[in-house]
Amino acid sequence: MRYDESSPPPPESASSISPDRPWYARRSTLVVAAAAIAPACLAGWVLTEVLGGGASDDSRPPRIVMPLSASAKLPSAAPTPAADPAASPAPGAAPGATPGAPPGGTAPAGANALVGRTVVIDPGHNTGNFKHTTEINRQVDIGTNRKECDTTGTTTNSGYMEAEFSMDVSRRLRTVLEAKGLKVVLTHEAGKDRPFGPCIDERARIGNEAAADAVVSVHADGVSAGSRGFHVILPAKVKGGGADTAKIIEPSRQLGERIAGNFARTTGSAPANYLGSGTGLVVRDDLGGLNLSTRPKVFIECGNMRDAKDAAQLSSPEWRQKAAQGIADGIVGFLGG
Ligand code: ZN
Numbered sequence: 288m289r290y291d292e293s294s295p296p297p298p299e300s301a302s303s304i305s306p307d308r309p310w311y312a313r314r315s316t317l318v319v320a321a322a323a324i325a326p327a328c329l330a331g332w333v334l335t336e337v338l339g340g341g342a343s344d345d346s347r348p349p350r351i352v353m354p355l356s357a358s359a360k361l362p363s364a365a366p367t368p369a370a371d372p373a374a375s376p377a378p379g380a381a382p383g384a385t386p387g388a389p390p391g392g393t394a395p396a397g398a399n400a401l402v403g404r405t406v407v408i409d410p411g412h413n414t415g416n417f418k419h420t421t422e423i424n425r426q427v428d429i430g431t432n433r434k435e436c437d438t439t440g441t442t443t444n445s446g447y448m449e450a451e452f453s454m455d456v457s458r459r460l461r462t463v464l465e466a467k468g469l470k471v472v473l474t475h476e477a478g479k480d481r482p483f484g485p486c487i488d489e490r491a492r493i494g495n496e497a498a499a500d501a502v503v504s505v506h507a508d509g510v511s512a513g514s515r516g517f518h519v520i521l522p523a524k525v526k527g528g529g530a531d532t533a534k535i536i537e538p539s540r541q542l543g544e545r546i547a548g549n550f551a552r553t554t555g556s557a558p559a560n561y562l563g564s565g566t567g568l569v570v571r572d573d574l575g576g577l578n579l580s581t582r583p584k585v586f587i588e589c590g591n592m593r594d595a596k597d598a599a600q601l602s603s604p605e606w607r608q609k610a611a612q613g614i615a616d617g618i619v620g621f622l623g624g
Contacts, residue, residue, distance in 0.1 A: 400623035401468050407499040408464075409474040409490050409576065410457040411506035411586075412440035412450040419483035427488045429575030430530025436486035441509025443598040450477065452601055453505040456589065459611035460505070467619055472497050491579035501542055501618050502584035504576055507601055508591045514561035515597050517550055519543040520586035523572035530578035538583035538621075543568060546587060546617030553613035554606065556590065583621075587614060 416423050416439045423437040440449030454477050461471045474493045475485055485493070494502035508514075521543045522532045532539075547567045550556065558567025571577065577584055589610050590597035600606040 397624065401619065404500045404622055405470045405472065405497050406464055406618055407472045407474065407494040407497050407502040408457045408460055409502065409504035410477070411453040411504055412438060413475060413483050414448055414450040414454065414477045415482040416450065422483055427486050427575065428528060429488060429578050430528035431525050431572070431578055434487065434575050437484050441507065441592050443592045443602060447602050449507045449509065449592060452507050456505050456607050456611050459608055460614050463611055463615040464618065467624060487575035488579055490576050494584060495581045499582045501621055502580060502582050503546065503614060503618065504586040506586055506588050508588040509593050510561060510591050512594045514559070514591050515594050516557045516559040516567070517590055518559040518563050518567050518569050518588050519547045520574065520577070520588065521568060521570045522577035522580065522584065523570045525572050525578050532578060532580070535580060535583050539585055542583045542617070542621045543585040545620045546585060546614055549616035549620065550587065550610065550613035553609045553616065
């Protein structure tokens, strides 16, 4: 069942995450545990990379676990973790990039680093999409493939729509970021400005044309009960048609690591227990919104709307404020503010 451009592949079986996981998966869990306490530095995490092709994008299983480079150092605004995983990077990890360096490397660190910077926030789906199935089912070119213009998103069992959630968190996020002096662009405001969409290619284009310094697409997942937690989706390296992500791989990973760490800290949520091997980070090559982006961009799946415990959090305005704060802190840290 496909309800969400960002819907993940099926959950990993329990045996894939315990107890006979490889050493790096066990280590990553330890890192995540540390991150829940002092999560702003997530260097050394490993990624589950989702690879492959085919039309049934959402049914492909995670296939490869790859070590990440240990580059996610803290911005000055974030606390230094007691146990910095970067101190003992995973074997084979690449040397880290310059910590705290804003993309482009032109802005100074600190508050001034935020002056003149632009963040594009993409609220996943649209509350009107379900009334416009013909329009949103139209196939659009995502460079590497063709895919539906947009999807309706999921809901909680009590009917709270993912599209409502994503819009609410996005607006809260905008408020926090604007208070920091950032320019913020939303890709849409649902019924306020358009009855459906935008299509996923247009969502990417809005970030590109704004020359955004960071782009975040806000979502919540819709998988089986018992699957819990958040994950951040990073772009895979893809090239085809209008898609070429080579230049955004590294900055997007840095953005995603910072968001994941700060989100865990502000919400108290754990990384997803059903994919990503407990890292809270997943790489995907099948999302038009990522494939077509030329700016650093990630998706965040804030929780599972089909799990009662996660749904209770997602339905809480107080929790959504914490979620927005965590995402904002990650963005600000990424920008060197
Ligand atoms: Zn979604």
